[in-house]
Amino acid sequence: MPELRLNLVTKEWVIIATERAKRPEDFKISREKKETPSFVDTCPFCPGNESKTPDEVFRVSDGNQWKIRVVPNKFAALNRDIERIRTNDGYRHTVSGFGVHDVLVETPVHNMATALLPLDHVAMIIRAYLKRFAELYSDPRIGHVIIFKNHGAGAGTSLEHPHSQIIGTPVTPFQIRDRVEEAIRFFDLTGECLICKTIAEEKKDSTRIILETGHFISFIPYASLSPFHTWIFPKRHAATFSEITETEIVDLALNLKTTLAKFYYGLNNPDFNYVIRSNRTKDARLEHSHWYISIVPRLSMTAGFEMGSGMYINTAMPEASAEFMRKVKVPQQP
């Protein structure tokens, strides 16, 4: 029997379509194993091709070789060198395209994946996110910062070399405000942070948890919007990513890498997006709102129904998907 579940965080109804449901293993990607080389001469992110990117914002180095580079996106959606100008004639509301659009090259190795990187390298990436997050918000013209990764062509990237993107927009998106408003409503009704409450409920239930580490918990939400849609929540209440401590960074590296490795081995390296959903640095210490990471493997497609309603049809049972993920064995690595 199908069931509708309400995602309290996104305020979206999800139809868990049991009549169409697939087994977790049915989501395994069956594509050919393609051998990708570790270096590609024409790749702008491979070592030796540094001149093919705009001038570096910063790099993380270890002796002679860089480990991570942050560079302006050559095909930036926003322009950091113009004024932020708002206009409004009562109908047309515009802002000039001021903003920052960086690329974070995650590793010199072309055919690497987060799932396969050493733990300390994943921690380095998180530290680089954090540095750039703080820098962007130090500019009062930036309304919101979005840190995200598109992995694979099906997740919207054309460049294979592992990279993330950091975009600072000149406005705060309405969707962000809406979700904070919903969190405030929940707080006003219950006196609890909705995310803290979610963590408590998910731990009590335990059927949807993928991995709990010292400071983070990854799980498939009760009303996950799509198959294997996964959240990683910091267990300590914190409104913004900028509040993360060094101990928590190391633990997040472990949780993120292991969760992605479970996708990599369990579902055969599916395309995915992840995004850090956080309030602004100046919203630190808000009691009702809590930052987190959302991971969306591209295992299904949204169509007219989702577009027209903002509801979702999910053909995977969250509990069965989580059980499958818990059982995926990840080889030990440095």
Add this chain to the structure above:
Amino acid sequence: MPELRLNLVTKEWVIIATERAKRPEDFKISREKKETPSFVDTCPFCPGNESKTPDEVFRVSDGNQWKIRVVPNKFAALNRDIERIRTNDGYRHTVSGFGVHDVLVETPVHNMATALLPLDHVAMIIRAYLKRFAELYSDPRIGHVIIFKNHGAGAGTSLEHPHSQIIGTPVTPFQIRDRVEEAIRFFDLTGECLICKTIAEEKKDSTRIILETGHFISFIPYASLSPFHTWIFPKRHAATFSEITETEIVDLALNLKTTLAKFYYGLNNPDFNYVIRSNRTKDARLEHSHWYISIVPRLSMTAGFEMGSGMYINTAMPEASAEFMRKVKVPQQP
């Protein structure tokens, strides 16, 4: 210089990414012309295979041959034969999967397209939508009805035979409420229906109009969310699709068919979704809210940025796309 534009109807910011912008003709689909037969023996929607679908809800016939069939979806996301039961333990909010999920087979001809159908056949489809829309809303357990079409594999359909879907859900989606709320805010500020205001502004500006017929106007919104994202608005204020008159149905058939034919010929039959966005029948005569049709050709992909922010990056200038569409010649047909 990139520019951010606010879509007042969806309340989403769109980055019109001029630095990445493509010319309208660059969006033309370059796939191989595949010859599809007009009849496929294994297709459940082809004539002679009527027994492969669940029992018909109704059909539109012309003598012996049916023209349109409405049947329950064999792989329905919702179940029309169960009770609607809501539960809520303060955290888990559920509704049993009661609801209606129909398929509307648009024509007996397997390789047909809306763009190529005779006008009176398109009008017949709209009348069938309207009939089912009213029937579904006559059940007080139905919270919302979504009528949509997925055309092509890239738009989420696995069945090639032309069909639409009609889903009646047991709840009213939050996204629908949110947009109505925004429309009310606009009405309270200005005393005008936002859609009526949009029509007036788009007619005054005229650069984004694709086609104006007697009762409808199709155009690329000022802040269109994706390349060639198109809206068809009824020019007369009406809160719900159920208020459409017979004269307006005939005119909508002309506008919808011609607009889709411009996609078909101008962009080489792209995959697309369309959806009728309407209030419920009982919301008829609301002064602040106005039904319409949204068409989304699948010419780009959303990724981490859109997921994480609810903002969009559009690489097509709405004005250039509309100019291109206006110029597309559509062969005369019956």
